[in-house]
Amino acid sequence: MLYRENGQFKTSYGADQQVFPITQDRIGIWLVLAFAVFAVPVLADEYLFRAILIPFLILALAALGLNILVGYCGQISLGTGAFMAVGAYAAYNFSVRIEGMPLILALLLGGACATVVGVLFGIPSLRIKGLYLAVATLAAQFFVDWTFLRISWFTNNSPSGSVNVSNLSFFGISINTPHEKYLFCLGILIVFAWLAKNLVRGHIGREWMAIRDMDVAAAVIGIRPVYAKLTAFAVSSFIVGVAGGLWGFVHLGSWEPAAFSIDRSFQLLFMIIIGGLGSIMGCFFGAAFIVILPIFLNRALPALGDLVNVEISTAAVAHTELMVFGALIVFFLIVEPHGLARLWSTAKEKMRLWPFPH
Amino acid sequence: MKFTHLASALVAAATLMSTTAALAQAKVQFFPSLTGRTGPVAPNATPFANGYADYMKLVNVRGGINGVMTLVEECETAYATDRGVECYERLKGKHGGATVFQPLSTGITFALTEKVPGDKIPLITSGYGRSDSADGSVFKWNFPLIGHYWVAGDTVLQHIAKKEGGWDKLKGKKIGVVYHDSPFGKELLPIITERSKMHGFELQLLPVPAPGVEQKAIWLQVRQQRPDFVIMQTWGVMTATAIKEAVATGYPREKMFGTWWSGAEPDLKDIGAAAKGYSAVMMQHGAEPGSTVVKDILDKVHAKGEGTGPKEEVGNVLYMRGVVGAMLSVEGVRAAQERFGKGKVMLGEQARWGYENLNLTQAKLDALGFKGVMRPVSTSCTDHMGSAWARVHTWDGAKFTWTSDWLQADEQIIKPMVKASAERYASEKKLQRRDGADCQS
Numbered sequence: 001m002l003y004r005e006n007g008q009f010k011t012s013y014g015a016d017q018q019v020f021p022i023t024q025d026r027i028g029i030w031l032v033l034a035f036a037v038f039a040v041p042v043l044a045d046e047y048l049f050r051a052i053l054i055p056f057l058i059l060a061l062a063a064l065g066l067n068i069l070v071g072y073c074g075q076i077s078l079g080t081g082a083f084m085a086v087g088a089y090a091a092y093n094f095s096v097r098i099e100g101m102p103l104i105l106a107l108l109l110g111g112a113c114a115t116v117v118g119v120l121f122g123i124p125s126l127r128i129k130g131l132y133l134a135v136a137t138l139a140a141q142f143f144v145d146w147t148f149l150r151i152s153w154f155t156n157n158s159p160s161g162s163v164n165v166s167n168l169s170f171f172g173i174s175i176n177t178p179h180e181k182y183l184f185c186l187g188i189l190i191v192f193a194w195l196a197k198n199l200v201r202g203h204i205g206r207e208w209m210a211i212r213d214m215d216v217a218a219a220v221i222g223i224r225p226v227y228a229k230l231t232a233f234a235v236s237s238f239i240v241g242v243a244g245g246l247w248g249f250v251h252l253g254s255w256e257p258a259a260f261s262i263d264r265s266f267q268l269l270f271m272i273i274i275g276g277l278g279s280i281m282g283c284f285f286g287a288a289f290i291v292i293l294p295i296f297l298n299r300a301l302p303a304l305g306d307l308v309n310v311e312i313s314t315a316a317v318a319h320t321e322l323m324v325f326g327a328l329i330v331f332f333l334i335v336e337p338h339g340l341a342r343l344w345s346t347a348k349e350k351m352r353l354w355p356f357p358h
Numbered sequence: 359m360k361f362t363h364l365a366s367a368l369v370a371a372a373t374l375m376s377t378t379a380a381l382a383q384a385k386v387q388f389f390p391s392l393t394g395r396t397g398p399v400a401p402n403a404t405p406f407a408n409g410y411a412d413y414m415k416l417v418n419v420r421g422g423i424n425g426v427m428t429l430v431e432e433c434e435t436a437y438a439t440d441r442g443v444e445c446y447e448r449l450k451g452k453h454g455g456a457t458v459f460q461p462l463s464t465g466i467t468f469a470l471t472e473k474v475p476g477d478k479i480p481l482i483t484s485g486y487g488r489s490d491s492a493d494g495s496v497f498k499w500n501f502p503l504i505g506h507y508w509v510a511g512d513t514v515l516q517h518i519a520k521k522e523g524g525w526d527k528l529k530g531k532k533i534g535v536v537y538h539d540s541p542f543g544k545e546l547l548p549i550i551t552e553r554s555k556m557h558g559f560e561l562q563l564l565p566v567p568a569p570g571v572e573q574k575a576i577w578l579q580v581r582q583q584r585p586d587f588v589i590m591q592t593w594g595v596m597t598a599t600a601i602k603e604a605v606a607t608g609y610p611r612e613k614m615f616g617t618w619w620s621g622a623e624p625d626l627k628d629i630g631a632a633a634k635g636y637s638a639v640m641m642q643h644g645a646e647p648g649s650t651v652v653k654d655i656l657d658k659v660h661a662k663g664e665g666t667g668p669k670e671e672v673g674n675v676l677y678m679r680g681v682v683g684a685m686l687s688v689e690g691v692r693a694a695q696e697r698f699g700k701g702k703v704m705l706g707e708q709a710r711w712g713y714e715n716l717n718l719t720q721a722k723l724d725a726l727g728f729k730g731v732m733r734p735v736s737t738s739c740t741d742h743m744g745s746a747w748a749r750v751h752t753w754d755g756a757k758f759t760w761t762s763d764w765l766q767a768d769e770q771i772i773k774p775m776v777k778a779s780a781e782r783y784a785s786e787k788k789l790q791r792r793d794g795a796d797c798q799s
Contacts, residue, residue: 051447055440096786149539149565159548159779160488160541162468166787176476252443253472256465256541258568259439295444298434315395315404318434322396 003351019197036186041179049178052292057185058246060287063271064189064196064280065239070269071277072200073232074212075125076133079118079140080240080268085260086144087114087241088248089154092163096156103168103175107188107245114241115234117144122233126226129215141262148257164254181250188246192239197280199235208232209278274332276341285340293328297321386429387422387703388453389414389687392445392461397436398569399594401624402676403462407432408667409680410460412655414688415666419658423691425701429453435466437594442466443473450477457709458482458687464542467500474499479706480690480713484683485510485618485641489545490779494714494742495792497780501713501742503686504735505641507591508775509767510617511549513748514639516765518587518615519557529558534585536576536600538592539565546591546617548775556771570596577603590616597625601633611635611753621751621758622675631755639765640675643682643731644751645758647673651681651727675758678731685726686735690716714739714797733764739797746772 003024010016020026044053066080091110095101121140125133148154148161155163168175175184199205207228210218219225248255267290275286298321305312312320336343350357391410394403414428422428431452433445442461450456458480461467467487474481475498482501483491489508491500518533519525535550537543543565554561562585564576570592577600580588588609592600597620604614612635621638623645646652652673660669671677694704694712704712718735737744746769750762784791 047447047451051444055444145567160464160468160545162465162541164468164472164786166472252439252469254468255439256468258465258540299448313395314393314407314432314434315400318396318436 003348003354005352019194019201033190037183041182044182046178049182052295053182054178054185054251055247056287056291057182057189058243058251059268059271059291060284061185061189061192061246062240062243062268063275063283063287064193065236065241065243066268067272067275067277067279067283068196068200068208068239069232069236071272071279071282072205072212073208073229073236075122075229075232076130076269077137077236078134078262078265078269079121079137079144081260081262081264082121082140082144083114083118083237083240084244084247084264085148085257086117086237087111087244088255088260089148089163090114090241091245091249092165093154093156095165103170103249107242107249110245111238111241114244115238118233118237118240119230122230122237125229125233138262141265145257145261160256162254162256163248165249166253168249175250185246185250188242192242193280196235196239200280204228204231212278270329272339274329274339276339276344279339279341281344282339282341285344289332289340294321294325297324385426385703386453387426387457387691388429388431388455389684390445390449390452390456390459391430391432392435392442392449392459392463392466393432394437394462395432395434397438399437402594402619402622403437405622405624405667405671405674405676406462406680406683408665408671409677410684411666411680412659412672412677413651413681413684415659415664416651416655417684417688423688424695426691426695426703428688435461435463437463437465439463439465439469443469446470446473450479454703455479455706457691457704457706458713460484460683460687462486464545465540468541471497471500477706478710480710482683482686482690482713484679484686486542489548490776490783492741492743492776493780494738495740495780495797496784496789497742498792498796499710501737503713503716503737503743504682504732504745505618505748505767506743507545507617508549508772509743509746509748510591510639510641511546511589512553512767512772513746513765514589514615514617514750515550515553516768517637517639517750517762520762525557530560531587532560532562532583532585534562534564534580534583534588536564536566536573536580536588536590536592538570538596539567542593543591546589548779549772550589552771552775566592566596566600568596569594571599573599573603576600577607577609580604580609581607586613588614590614590620592616592620597621598628601626601629601636605629605632612637615639615750618748621753623671623758624676626753633753634755635752637750637752637761639748639750641679642733642745642747642749643675643678644749644760645673645675646678646731649673649727649731650729651685651731652678654727655681682728682732685728686713686716689718689722689726693717713737714742716744739792 005022008023069075069077087110090113091106094109095106121137124136128136155161175181207223210223211228215225271286271290274289276282301317301320302312391407393407411430414430418427433449435442435445456479460482464486467483470481480499482503484503485505487502489506491497492502519528562583566573566576590600611633614636616638618641626633655672659665690712691704691709693716694708698708714737716737720734723732733747735744746767748765749760751758752761
């Protein structure tokens with residue numbers, strides 16, 4: 001009833017081409033943004049910030065980057081953890097070796113380094129496709145792990161191979177409290193999500209999607225596969241690299257290559273598969289599902305046990321968490337193979353037809 | 359509709375969580391426990407968590423800390439750094455505030471080292487974590503009590519040198535170091551490298567990628583190069599795998615020496631007699647089934663059916679490490695109570711003073727039931743370790759027996775290394791060394 005675009009006539013190209021053509025969507029997104037920027041900092045406590053919201057924002061950003069490559073351009077990558085690591089370690093090196101390097105510049109330069117590495121490992125995508133490409137990008141994962149474990153120059157000769165950063169600031173504003181960190185990550189995420197949304201609906205995004213849907217046909221109508229695939233790798237790795245920098249600098253503060261292991265790559269791939277391939281919205285759903293659900297299960301189970309006066313051991317909680325989490329993944333993939341984002345758009349379709357959905 | 363069910367279930371669970379939090383008693387000293395009961399190190403980390411929980415129960419049976427009862431709440435990290443950070447955030451404010459954290463993971467320790475100064479919660483990392491955090495004038499909140507990796511490395515080399523008949527006998531020898539390829543493993547290397555320069559033995563570094571179940575290539579290298587000794591800095595399933603591979607390649611177990619996370623029953627009991635002769639340096643205690651504290655736990659906790667793990671493992675090496683860790687946590691609070699008020703609940707900040715001014719004499723330790731288990735520990739503002747004693751035990755096919763006298767790490771070598779490394783950390787972080795006034799606070 002409320003969600004209906006009847007009577008909204010577009011009178012200019014600008015109105016027709018905007019990101020959210022439906023007024024209700026526009027209002028909705030502004031409300032969500034206002035809530036995230038103004039209400040959340042007041043409502044959330046430190047635990048929520050540091051353990052849930054900040055990791056959620058950063059991994060949503062990484063998922064966004066990966067979704068451009070996998071969801072929009074159809075190039076399966078298992079090297080996401082590696083590109084995150086490159087972003088984090090490059091940003092670390094820039095900030096350690098250059099006196100007075102601003103944080104945001106270090107992060108962006110880290111992203112630039114990740115872009116270079118991403119494009120390099122993207123070159124095989126010109127010859128190999130699908131699962132074979134996944135295996136090829138896996139090489140990036142092992143190579144990068146090896147590099148940061150073995151070459152001590154990258155870790156500033158730290159004896160343990162673990163690096164740390166502190167005293168973050170953004171144009172003179174310090175980023176040390178959870179509030180500041182949250183707002184910093186949120187700001188970056190908003191900017192990148194907006195850029196990504198506009199990229200994927202522009203000509204370059206259409207090229208990516210053409211390549212994804214059928215690369216031979218795309219080449220026939222004049223899309224250069226080299227250009228399309230490598231730009232997808234570049235944009236994707238850049239965003240993933242910035243997310244890696246944030247993960248190291250803002251979330252962990254001190255990290256080792258294990259923070260960007262193959263598990264991280266899989267985790268991000270699951271996020272976009274569950275959230276929805278080829279959907280910006282899906283990245284957020286997927287990140288929420290993978291980051292928040294396990295923690296929620298982990299905390300809800302002992303509470304449920306208390307309710308019926310059964311003390312559940314820590315190990316049992318951990319095992320149950322894994323089982324329920326796995327079962328839910330299977331459940332969602334059976335119910336909606338196109339991801340949570342598709343559920344969301346189905347819900348919106350039904351809203352438009354309400355009260356007579358079919 | 360389905361969604362309303364889901365929503366109501368979510369709301370119910372959320373209210374449930376808030377009510378359980380509100381039910382927490384007022385006057386308890388809260389000791390959070392980050393456990394590794396699942397994941398790659400579960401066989402080893404589980405006894406530690408059990409020992410930690412059981413000793414806290416024993417403290418309550420004995421009347422608490424001057425009347426203040428202890429409370430343990432666990433959070434499972436599965437040895438993953440990000441889950442460890444989440445657990446830390448979850449537990450730090452509960453039950454009146456966390457007293458001290460013992461993460462039992464070097465990766466989590468590195469991450470928490472950045473967070474504890476802001477939250478004013480001390481971090482005890484007995485035998486792991488950052489070795490340079492022994493320098494208390496830089497690392498105000500870190501306490502590698504009774505030992506760190508450099509102590510382990512130094513004492514294990516001392517033991518080997520003694521067996522050979524002196525440091526000069528090591529000249530020209532080749533020592534292989536099999537280590538976990540992570541900060542945990544690499545932390546051992548500075549001391550070993552330093553000693554190799556001093557005494558002229560050659561090092562063969564053999565990193566094993568985590569979790570360490572694939573070591574065929576490493577032991578093939580060992581077989582080719584035949585080092586005179588192998589030192590192992592391994593943890594969890596990796597230790598058992600290493601010893602099995604050594605058996606398979608025929609490398610003599612008598613020439614293999616573990617550091618203190620690489621010599622416990624879960625690593626060896628499945629290999630049994632084949633592992634006979636394998637030694638490991640122990641941070642003071644080993645397996646102590648005959649000690650008074652173990653008898654007390656069995657009588658006063660397990661006999662009442664309140665024990666945390668299986669009865670058989672009480673007194674095992676890693677169980678004892680949990681007990682010792684819990685004892686140090688509790689005694690720090692007791693020391694803090696001397697200053698800030700007996701019978702009161704100590705804040706993390708106050709407990710920190712206690713850990714910094716710990717003075718556990720042999721008489722005190724004996725009274726607590728640690729006779730023959732531990733030697734005195736005494737910390738100060740500059741020294742957050744408090745003792746550098748170790749012993750070596752050897753597997754006889756079914757259990758461990760002591761095969762060395764007490765060894766003490768050489769302070770002349772370790773102190774300057776700790777200081778230099780801490781200095782580097784301080785300059786990277788732009789930290790000032792604590793002055794005399796800060797030490798008093």
